[in-house]
Amino acid sequence: MVDVLLGLQWGDEGKGKIVDFLASKYDIIARFQGGPNAGHTLYVNGKKVVLHTLPSGIFQSNCKNLIGNGVVIDPIVLKKEIETVIEDCPDLLSRLYISSRAHLILPTHKALDAASETAKGKEKIGSTLKGIGPAYMDKTGRNGLRIGDILSADFSEKYEKIKFKHIQLLNQYDFKIDWQQWEFSFFEAINYIKSLQIINAEYWINNELNNGKKVLAEGAQGSMLDIDFGTYPYVTSSNTIAAGVCNGLGIAPSKIGEVYGITKAYCTRVGSGPFPTELDNETGEQLRKAGNEFGATTGRPRRCGWIDLVALKYVIMLSGVTKLIITKADVLDSFNTVKVAYSYKINEVETTELPFDLCEGNFEPQYKEFNEWGMPISTCKDFSELPQVFKEYCIFVEQYLGVKIDYISNGTGREQLIKKN
Ligand code: GDP
Ligand code: IMO
Ligand code: MG
Numbered sequence: 148m149v150d151v152l153l154g155l156q157w158g159d160e161g162k163g164k165i166v167d168f169l170a171s172k173y174d175i176i177a178r179f180q181g182g183p184n185a186g187h188t189l190y191v192n193g194k195k196v197v198l199h200t201l202p203s204g205i206f207q208s209n210c211k212n213l214i215g216n217g218v219v220i221d222p223i224v225l226k227k228e229i230e231t232v233i234e235d236c237p238d239l240l241s242r243l244y245i246s247s248r249a250h251l252i253l254p255t256h257k258a259l260d261a262a263s264e265t266a267k268g269k270e271k272i273g274s275t276l277k278g279i280g281p282a283y284m285d286k287t288g289r290n291g292l293r294i295g296d297i298l299s300a301d302f303s304e305k306y307e308k309i310k311f312k313h314i315q316l317l318n319q320y321d322f323k324i325d326w327q328q329w330e331f332s333f334f335e336a337i338n339y340i341k342s343l344q345i346i347n348a349e350y351w352i353n354n355e356l357n358n359g360k361k362v363l364a365e366g367a368q369g370s371m372l373d374i375d376f377g378t379y380p381y382v383t384s385s386n387t388i389a390a391g392v393c394n395g396l397g398i399a400p401s402k403i404g405e406v407y408g409i410t411k412a413y414c415t416r417v418g419s420g421p422f423p424t425e426l427d428n429e430t431g432e433q434l435r436k437a438g439n440e441f442g443a444t445t446g447r448p449r450r451c452g453w454i455d456l457v458a459l460k461y462v463i464m465l466s467g468v469t470k471l472i473i474t475k476a477d478v479l480d481s482f483n484t485v486k487v488a489y490s491y492k493i494n495e496v497e498t499t500e501l502p503f504d505l506c507e508g509n510f511e512p513q514y515k516e517f518n519e520w521g522m523p524i525s526t527c528k529d530f531s532e533l534p535q536v537f538k539e540y541c542i543f544v545e546q547y548l549g550v551k552i553d554y555i556s557n558g559t560g561r562e563q564l565i566k567k568n
Contacts, residue, residue: 182199279383415450
């Protein structure tokens with residue numbers, strides 16, 4: 148069976164920590180979409196590690212790790228990441244597999260990302276500038292280069308051909324981006340990656356499944372950044388919902404088992420785009436401080452707001468979430484009031500349906516308020532020890548969303564997780 152783990156908001160829900168925790172129950176952890184725009188934080192023996200391309204199962208010695216065909220890979224980032232973690236993970240290379248069908252992010256993709264964002268001015272997406280959009284554009288435009296191509300004798304020619312196209316595109320902008328600075332490291336990294344286990348991953352994973360192995364598919368980004376259902380155009384360029392798992396790994400829908408959905412007890416977003424429950428005020432600042440809300444990939448301050456049940460219910464429907472995990476509950480310890488959005492008012496009409504275009508912003512979230520917890524959550528070890536108000540908060544969230552909470556995370560540490568059901 149393939150269980151799935153997804154972020155249900157705009158990313159950074161704490162997926163890395165939860166995958167690292169759950170990994171001991173699985174044989175394989177597989178990334179199925181996204182690329183180095185992701186930043187998944189784990190603590191290994193008290194040391195902070197941020198993973199961008201590697202699956203978050205690498206620190207569990209029982210786990211094989213797959214970078215699936217749906218992922219876009221920047222060889223420079225991947226090489227650097229392996230070099231960073233190899234000391235704590237000496238057998239990593241024997242447990243790491245890469246799909247030959249995964250697409251490559253080229254130096255000129257990063258330049259095109261930067262050029263497109265600069266040209267958009269005020270309307271910029273707030274991209275991580277990792278080349279994600281241009282790499283996926285070349286994939287769907289049928290121009291892309293794949294990991295399998297690096298093993299062919301004419302890789303350099305293929306590279307030059309697409310580079311030429313990119314240069315023509317870049318010449319249309321009236322500013323210059325120095326992509327050549329990355330080219331040497333790119334080829335160095337390509338040579339390095341040739342020595343890794345590049346496989347026909349769709350056969351491999353289906354064989355493993357037929358042999359009874361358990362797979363956890365690790366989502367990157369968040370459901371509200373999904374290319375089809377997110378706050379378009381302020382989204383990423385892949386399908387971040389559960390449907391992306393089948394495309395991104397080459398497995399049949401019938402193989403999907405549990406779908407874990409992760410949400411913070413509040414909400415954050417990095418980059419531009421609508422955010423209905425955003426707190427652009429002191430309370431938002433308090434959330435940012437208490438939650439240390441700064442991007443794991445870019446270091447940018449994250450925008451903060453209250454949890455939005457309207458948006459959560461929408462994405463839970465899209466992915467068929469079966470188990471909820473609430474993270475960063477401890478961050479709300481210091482708040483006198485905690486709010487939960489349960490509907491939007493649009494032109495005086497109340498609705499629990501997400502409108503087509505959240506960018507129009509003509510709506511007002513309606514909130515239920517909870518009093519302060521009255522005691523810190525971070526030291527609790529069992530659900531029974533949690534403050535009564537927080538338990539009521541959990542029950543309200545569960546009933547509204549129609550999905551049971553499986554775990555509550557109350558700190559950054561691997562052990563700071565409380566089983567609910
Ligand atoms: P991801 O992209 O979903 O893996 O999340 P990030 O790693 O980008 O951001 C989540 C941040 O919250 C990281 O710094 C984690 O260490 C931290 N974190 C995760 N769970 C908790 C929690 O329950 N409480 C607190 N205080 N921090 C947490
Ligand atoms: P993890 O996996 C939060 C956001 C960017 C930008 C938009 C498009 O750590 O949760 P892109 O680089 O994909 O073209 O950027 O998506 N974004 C993320 N926000 N967490 C992420 O990943 C993100 N990956 C992309 O900030 O608004
Ligand atoms: Mg992140």
